[in-house]
Amino acid sequence: MRNLLFFCVVLTLFSFGKKEIGNTIKVNNQEELKSAVKNAVAGDEIILANGVWKDVQIKFYGKGTKDAPIVLRAETSGKVTIEGVSDLKIGGTYLEVRGLYFKNGYTPSNSVIDFRIDSKTIANNCKVLDCVIEDFTQLNRNKEDHWIEFWGRHNQLDHCSVTGKSNSGPTILVALKGNEHINNYHQITNNHFGPRPRKGGPHGETLQIGDSNTSMAPSYTNVANNLFERCDGEVEIISNKSNNNEYRNNIFYKCEGSLVLRHGNYCTIDGNIFIGDDNSEFMGGIRVINTGHLIINNYFYKIKGKEFRSALAVMNGVPKSPQNRYNQVTDAVVAYNTFVDCKTPWQFSVGANMDKSDVLPAQEIRSARPDRMIVANNIIFNHQGDEFPIKAYDKVDGVLFKNNFINSVNKSDVKSDGLKTQNLAMTKLSDWLYIPTVDQKELYAGFEFENIKKDVFSNSRAAANGTGAIVLPVDKSKGTINKKAYGAHWFSDEAVKETSKTIRVASENELTEALDKATSGTVIELKKGIYKIAASLTIDKKITIKSKDQKKRATVEYSGQANTPTFLMGAGGNLTLENIILKGEKNQHAFATKEKEMFSAYNLKVKNTEISDFDGVLNAYKDSFADTISIDNSVIKNCKRGLKLADENDDLGEYNAEFVYITNSKFENVQSNILDYYRGGYDESTIGGNLVFHNNTVANCGKEEKSGILIKTQGIVNVAISKNNFLNNPIKYIAVLWGEKNQQPKENTITNSGEFKTEQNLKQKMMY
Amino acid sequence: MRNLLFFCVVLTLFSFGKKEIGNTIKVNNQEELKSAVKNAVAGDEIILANGVWKDVQIKFYGKGTKDAPIVLRAETSGKVTIEGVSDLKIGGTYLEVRGLYFKNGYTPSNSVIDFRIDSKTIANNCKVLDCVIEDFTQLNRNKEDHWIEFWGRHNQLDHCSVTGKSNSGPTILVALKGNEHINNYHQITNNHFGPRPRKGGPHGETLQIGDSNTSMAPSYTNVANNLFERCDGEVEIISNKSNNNEYRNNIFYKCEGSLVLRHGNYCTIDGNIFIGDDNSEFMGGIRVINTGHLIINNYFYKIKGKEFRSALAVMNGVPKSPQNRYNQVTDAVVAYNTFVDCKTPWQFSVGANMDKSDVLPAQEIRSARPDRMIVANNIIFNHQGDEFPIKAYDKVDGVLFKNNFINSVNKSDVKSDGLKTQNLAMTKLSDWLYIPTVDQKELYAGFEFENIKKDVFSNSRAAANGTGAIVLPVDKSKGTINKKAYGAHWFSDEAVKETSKTIRVASENELTEALDKATSGTVIELKKGIYKIAASLTIDKKITIKSKDQKKRATVEYSGQANTPTFLMGAGGNLTLENIILKGEKNQHAFATKEKEMFSAYNLKVKNTEISDFDGVLNAYKDSFADTISIDNSVIKNCKRGLKLADENDDLGEYNAEFVYITNSKFENVQSNILDYYRGGYDESTIGGNLVFHNNTVANCGKEEKSGILIKTQGIVNVAISKNNFLNNPIKYIAVLWGEKNQQPKENTITNSGEFKTEQNLKQKMMY
Incomplete structure (x- = not known):
């Protein structure tokens, strides 16, 4: 008989010292805080007085105990704001921080909250609870920091809210450099x-x-x-780069990225929920690289991403991969997951690029297919059939498919007996949650599958086991995301409703005055007439400037200094320009970004507007970033250049705008290129930007363009140029498209205007 | 209070079924054995009848339990011999094998003892105890196998003796291909x-x-x-290629290699003893690559190896190394070790080869220095000063030296405060064991050093801790290796004493008859006279053939077929030829190996002998291997070629002889090269062969040598050519030496004989 039952009777030989009630010390300023920290002993509680603590670098150290930690807390949670150039560093044992609110500032060091003070004073068994870091971002988006750095062991971040990081660097970094930091069992909960x-x-x-x-x-x-909500920073929401980490019961709500097992092995991804969107191909699921991962009980809803961003992306590896590239996937187990209304959710040998050996070095060629992988007991359910649930970019010969079920026909290249079409009934429990009507009980018993004891909602599988992430019965509440369960209890991220105020103006002075007074969301309506503007108008909030109707358009004439813009876009600026005639004097720009402190993205929307007589239409400086630029139904003429989004020229994968839409518009007599949109550096973590150039007319443009290219899109991943009319543009190429990314011109009319060229594989500068 | 004491009271809720005494089944042949295995249940014991079991492939499967294993054992341990083409495969749970003796044969499969039957029938919790595998080697040394393959989990090899593997492949392989085999906790004890x-x-x-x-x-x-005794197979006695393995309390006795942490991380090497030799630079200690290894409580005695084979060899890594090359050393801890009479025991950045970027690809360049490494609380003790205890092949900037002590002056490039010269007294306890007279108590308290609780002899450090591997007091018995504690209890490796019989012969017939009758160690003494030999004399044991004195030398005239040798060296052949005149007819060889079945090494010693009129002096075929070839005080003349040891031409790192000594001899009128000794393929696990060419005269040789080289040593690592006289040899180069390996000609006299050339870096074919 092998299974013994152990009853462990825990006796405590030495009686505990009676728990002392520590001192409570309230501090009002930095000096008092320093002194309090210096003198604190186990059990003490240091209370920061409510109010603004500006430009503080808090070092919280000491030796608490498990039963008597040293606590540093806000007098009232959320009422102590840490602002300005500030940070918090923690080093010692059993220290707890509660209730602090970091906002209106940024850190002067590498991190906002650091679980070490220096290489010798490291946190162990320390906690940060009920705190918020909001928009505490560096002024320059390319200045790197982390907001929370984990060092040491057994530290915890619990019930915190962390939002709005727009500068470079992972929001949270767990550092493992040194034996003191491994086997850390940190809790991020x-x-x-x-x-x-x-x-x-x-x-x-x-x-x-x-x-x-x-x-x-x-x-x-x-x-x-x-809860990970709209974490859109890049293609990896989570970048796992070490061994034995566990991801359990998290919700990824409409995040434009994936949980990526980039490096490291033997991780567990258990019981997570990935919720996508009908309209996005950017929201992903789990991307698998390396060895021994266990991916079970996960629920995927409307994940429509492809390749790197597919619901389950299993990559090809580089044979004998260098440490920083892609190891082969081996010994991975994907079991008991449910995929509802995803698009081609299973993609294998993603990243296979054996055809690119002439443009990439050998250590970039991913030819090692997944091996010794098991995919079993999963369910794919589609309300509308998905004929290709599996996509393979290489032979799939190392994956064992067993007892997977789909409710629609499978026409994939990979047709496995292990994926059976069957009539599966599902019940809708909420917008995103569908649960089986009956448990599907044909189970495959893989190695150690007996250890998979719970479902996605932590319900026991003992009584009524079934395929997929969910076993019955399911509590009705599970279909709702209870936001209050996540983050700081006192903090709400519900945006304050914008008051959509309208200010009507009839003169230059009124216009500038209105701009000064405007709050986010303000609409400034221009009466018909001429507005002579002599200095740039700064846009750093959400502003609409428009003539009331398209037929009575106001004219804005800009006479500012050379190389300045009419509208100067600042961080967070969001300008809609509608029904306006905008004129320059040839040597200024219609729009430009600030040259510094572009710490968050701007947006620019131009509608029914005529722009003429500028040097550049848009001049985006280095380190600036536009989320969306759209030009619709407008005319651009008699300018030297069009839109320049090409100043990120370090070839480090950065670029100046995520989405550029130019539609239903007309370009005439723009002397060089009409758009220069650039991303440099070979880097797969950026799958942008995005250009839609549709239904425009471009005439008599490009005559002074030295590159010979009218629409420059070097390195931009998604480029769609369709139904345009190119007429009498004396250039060589309308655009040079990237074949590998399936860029193809569609239904354009070309008259005396050069041609489209397609380069299959782009030569790019290696970044590492 | 953090440390609780747990008292676990184990209660068994369900009473065990009364332990049944299983059946005992004695089997006399394979059919009975098969049937017994098929029917065996937990608790059964299957007994193999004493005797020879020939050509058997035993499949031992079943389900035993912890308390009632299924046992397969010899009727009398050691009296059941498994011979011929045989193997044993084990698959199931709680199976035990005891007392078997594998000899006189080889396996038809990949392994002699395999802890799995096939990929689905794997051993778990199985044991092989008290067994012996002796000389069970493949007939061709290049045919690869393993003698014991571990698969599954929790299997054990205990008290077994394993000796004499001379073919390719690790003696024991622990396989990890698949989740069923990881976290295996195998015991090799x-x-x-x-x-x-x-x-x-x-x-x-x-x-x-x-x-x-x-x-x-x-x-x-x-x-x-x-006990690892004279495990000389290659430069790695143990090749660690996975994580979390432990090497504890082993003795490495005069092994020509090292315990190498080749791949994998976080291994523990604790309490091992490495015993070297005054006369060998081949015996090594521990070679460190990768991350997080803990090397403590080890005792090194007379380890005189250099570089890869030094007592402590810490390598440089390849930045972002490919999976099969060298990762950087990081987070390694070397503490509480003792080095007695070693030569430059600490070598850092071993393998640094930044100077070789023109002959090696980038992924071979080891430029990443050890980082975050701690070397503390170690003792270096020398009876005769070792002025350079530390050798560094690159900057040592990532190693923290703390509280290490040496009893002699340190003139190393690396002079660290952390290595202090101090008067350390040691007491001799045995040939190889020196213990401190008093504990040296200045200790550095590194991270988690408090967990190092025992010394090399498992004595507690609690009472009287000290630097080095040994704390006082030490039991006297510790200085003796009790061989009976290791291996099968019934087996002794003490060689049967050779009876050095002498047979005197006076005719050809008597000579061949004597050879037939000879046992290993026999001396055949030839009376003066001419012995006409028409067919090759096979040498497959230890034989001396000699004339009694040098002045009355017998003449052996060989008239065999073209391309056959006078002496045909077989596997294990060991010929000493002394005081003989050996003549051919120009188209035969003096010596040659067999072309097949050279499963173990041969030795050839030629003394005071004259060899003339042969095609080749020695013709070594592919797959043959000589341990030592020596020619001393002899004359070689009028031959077409000299010694050919160049048939391992696959460029896989193999070569035909370990040691070649040619001393005090004369070569005259050898028409092409006098020696062709070759090793091909870039491979660092082979640090041979070895040539000493000393005090010879070479005259009128090489005139028909197409390569223009008289002594060809391509790829041979150790080449010493000194005090020879080269006279009138019409060649271009006497030898082409390998500068990187410090090959330099010394004190040779060269007259009309070409010159020595040195190539610093050899271009070699990559093997992987």
Whole structure:
């Protein structure tokens, strides 16, 4: 008989010292705080007085005990704001921080909250609870930091809200450099992460555990019960780069990225929910690289991503891969997951690029297929058939498919007996949650599958086991995301409703005055007439400037200095320009970004507007980033250049705009290119930008363009140029498209205007 | 209070079924055995009848339990011999094998004892105890096998003796390919491994755990209390290629290699003893690569190896190394070790080769220095000063030296405050064991050093801790290796004493008859006279053929077929030819190896002998291997070629002879080269062969040598050519030496004989 029952009777030989009630010390300023920290002993509680603490660098150290930690807390949670150039560093044992609110500032160091003070004073068994970091972002988006750095062991971030990081660097980094930091069993629990806006380049992860240099380390970090909401920073929401981490029961709500097992092995992804969107191909699921991962009990809804961003993306590896590239997938188990209304949810040998050996070095060629992988007991359910549930970019010969079920016909290249079409009934429990009507009980018993004891909702599988993530019965409440369960209890991310105020103006002075007074959401309506503007108008909030109707358009004449713009876009600026005639004097710009402090993205929307007589239409400086630029139904004429979004020229994968839409418009007599949109550097973590150039007329443009290209899109991943009319443009190429990314011109009319060229594989500068 | 004491009271709720005494089934042949295995249940014992079991492939399967294993054992341990083409495969749970003796044969499969039957029938919790595998080697040394393959989990090899593997492949392989085999906690305990003879190429490890493809796997194999004796197969006695393995309390007795942490991380090497030799630079200690290894409580005595083979060799890594090359050393801890009479025991950045970027690809350049490494609380003790205890091949900037002590002056490039010269007294306890007279108590308290609780002899450090591997008091018995504690209890490796019989002969017939009758060690004394030999004399044992004195030398005239040798060296042949005149008819060879079945090494010693009128002096075929070839005080003349040891031409690192000594001899009128000694393929696991060419005269040789080289030594690592006289040899080069290996001609006299050339870096074919 092998199974013994052990009853452990715990006796405590030495009686505990009677728990002392520590001192409570209220502090009002930095000096008092320093002194309080210096004198604190186990059990003490240091209370920061309510109010603004500006430009503080808090070092919280000491030796608490498990039963008597030293606590540093806000007098009232959320009422102590840490602002300005500030940070918090923690080093010692059993220290707890509660209730702080970081906002209106940024850190002067590498991190906002750091679980170490220096290499010798490291946190162990310390906690940060009920805190918020909001928009505490560096002034320059390319200045890198992390908002929370984990060092040491057994530290915890619990019930915190972390939102709005727009600069470079993972929001949270777990560092493993040194034996003191491995086997750390850190707890990242019950937090609310996001939104994290699109970054326009790499290094926009929300969580990174380890790095390629320490990817052999056992980390054992537990990431559980967190809500990741619209974490759109880059293609990796979470970048796992070490061993033995666990991701349990998290919700990924409409995040434009994936949970990526980038480096490291033997991780567990259990019981997570990935919710996508009908309209987005950017929201992904789990991307698998390396060895021994266990992916079970996960629920995927409307994940429509492809390749790197598919619901389950299993990559090809580089044979004998260098430490920082792609190891082969081996010994991975994908079992008991449910995929509802996803698009081609299973993609294998993603990243296979054997055809690119002439443009890439050998250590970039991913030809090692997944091996010794098991995919079993999963359910794919589609309300509308998905004929190709499996996509394979290479032979699938190392994957064992067993007892997977789909409710629609499978016409994939990979047709496995292990994926059977069957009539599966599902019941709708909420917008995103569908549960089986009956448990599907044909189960495959893989190696150690007996250890999979619970479903996605932590219900026991013992009584009534079934395929897929969900076993019956399911509590009705499970279909609702209870936001209050995540993040700081006192903090709400519900945006304050914008008051859509309208100010009517009839003169230059009124216009500038209105802009000064405007709050976010203000609409400034211009009466018909001429507005002579002599200095740039700064836009750093959400502003609409428009003539009331298209037939009575106001004219804005700009006479500012050379090389200045009419509208100067600042961080967070969001300008809609509608029904306006905008004129320059040839040597200024219609729009430009600030040259510095572009710490968050701007947006620019131009409608029914005529822009003429400028040097550049848009001049975006380095380190600036537009989320969306759209020009619709407008005319651009008699300018030297069009839109320049090409100043991120370090070839590090960064770029100046995520989405550029130019539609139903007319370009005439723009002397060089009409658009220069650039991303440089070979980097797969950026899958942008995006250009739609549709239904425009371009005439007599490009005559002074030295490159010979009218629409420059070097390195931009998604480019769609369709139904345009190109007429008498004396250039060589309308655009040079990237064949590998399936860029194809569609239904354009070309008259005396050069041609489209397609380069299959782009030569790019290696970044590492 | 953090430390609780747990008292676990184990209660058994369900009473055990009364332990049934299983059946005992004696079997006399394979059919009975098959049937017995088929019917065996937990608790059964199957007994193999004493005697020879020939050509058997035993499949031992079943389901035993912890308390009632199924046992397969010899009627009398050691009296059941498994011979011929045989193997044993084990698959199931709680199976035990005891007392078997594998000899006089080889396996038809990949392994002699395999802890799995096939990929589905794997052993778990199985044991092989008290068994012996002796000389069970493949007939061709290049045919690869393993003698013991571990698969599954929790299997054990205990008290076994494994000796004499001379073919390719690690003696023991722990396989990790698949989740069923990781976290295996195999026990390799109390065994006696070796001798394993020199192999002359790679793949001669005694133990390999994992491989580069599975090196990310956690293995947790425990290798404890074994005796490794003269395991000389190759430069790695043990090749660790996975994570979390432990090497505890083993003795490495005069093994020509090292315990190498080749791949994998976080291994523990604790309490091992490495015993070297005054006369060998081949015996090594521990070679460190990768991350997080803990090297404590080890005792090194007379380890005189350099570079790869130094007592502590810490390598440089390749930045972002490919999976099968060299990762940087990080987070390694070397503490509480003792080095007695070693030569430059600490070598750092071993393998640094930044100067070789023109002959090696980038992924071979080891420029990443050890980082975050701690070397503390160690003792270096020398009876005669060792002025350079530390050798560094690169900057040492990532190693923290703390509280290390040496009893002699340190003139190393690396002079660290952390290595202090101090008067350390040591007491001799045995030939190889020196213990401190008093504990040296200045200790550095590194991270988690408090967990180092015992010394090399498992004595507690609690009472009187000290630096070095040994704390006082030490039991006197510790200075003796009790061989009976290791390996099968019934087996002794003490060689049967050779009876050095002398047979005197006076005619050809008597000579061939004597050879037939000879046992190993026989001396055949030839009376003066002419012995006309028409067919090759086969030498497959230890034989001396000699004239009694040098002045009355017998003449052996060989008239065999073209291309046959006078003496045909077979596997294990060991010929000493002394005081003989040996003549051919121009188209035969003086010596040659067999073309097949050279499963173990031969030796050839020629003294005071004249060899003339042959095609080749020695013709060594592919797959043959000589341990030592020596020619001393002899004359070689009028031959077409000299010694050919160049048939291992696959460029896989193999070569045909380990040691070649040619001394005090004369070569005259050898028409092409006098020696062709070759090793091909870039491979660092072979650090041979070895040529000493000293005090010879070479005259009128090489005139028909097409390569223009008189002594060809391509790829041979150790080449010493000194005090020779080269006279009138019409060649271009006497030899082309390898500068990187410090090959330099010394004190040779060259007259009309070409010159020495030195190539610093050899271009070699990559093997992987």
